[in-house]
Amino acid sequence: MxxxxxxxxxxxxxxxxxxxxxxxxxxxxxxxxxxELADFIFTDPKVTIxxxxxxxxxxxxxxxxxxxxxxxxxxxxxxxxxxxxLITIFKKHxxxxxxxxxxxx
Numbered sequence: 794m795x796x797x798x799x800x801x802x803x804x805x806x807x808x809x810x811x812x813x814x815x816x817x818x819x820x821x822x823x824x825x826x827x828x829e830l831a832d833f834i835f836t837d838p839k840v841t842i843x844x845x846x847x848x849x850x851x852x853x854x855x856x857x858x859x860x861x862x863x864x865x866x867x868x869x870x871x872x873x874x875x876x877x878x879l880i881t882i883f884k885k886h887x888x889x890x891x892x893x894x895x896x897x898x
Contacts, residue, residue, distance in 0.1 A: 808832075811879040819881055827868060827882040834859040834868045834882075841894045845869060858885065858895040865891060 802813040809831055820826050834840060837859035845854035850871075857868040865885040871878045885891055 805876060808877060809879050810873060810876040815881065816879075823883055825866075825882050825884070827879045830861065830866065830882055831868065831870075831877070831879055833861045834866060835877075837861070839895065843894055854880065856894075858891065860895075865895070 801815075803810055804813050804816075805811075806828070809828060811828055816826065816828060834857050840857055840859040842855050842857045845856045852871050852873075854869055854871045857870065859866055859868070865887065866882060867885045868882045869880040871880065
């Protein structure tokens with residue numbers, strides 16, 4: 794079956810949904826797979842979740858700050874139907890935002 798490049802394919806598992814193209818891009822650009830890392834983020838005992846107010850997205854988005862081993866991560870997600878919809882993940886620098894939302898909670 795041929796799918797045009799601009800068609801978004803939403804995949805799901807028991808807990809999460811995600812756009813397969815965004816997942817591929819994230820893996821290619823950052824070497825990070827948000828589907829594989831999401832459980833680690835949400836099970837960090839100190840995970841901190843805040844609203845993403847950087848811009849208007851047309852839906853409420855959230856940022857989850859967490860540690861996996863000795864590395865800092867930020868996962869962007871939203872809630873859609875009965876799933877957590879994963880948007881992107883990136884390694885987080887040690888900066889004011891990290892200290893404010895993760896260390897000073």
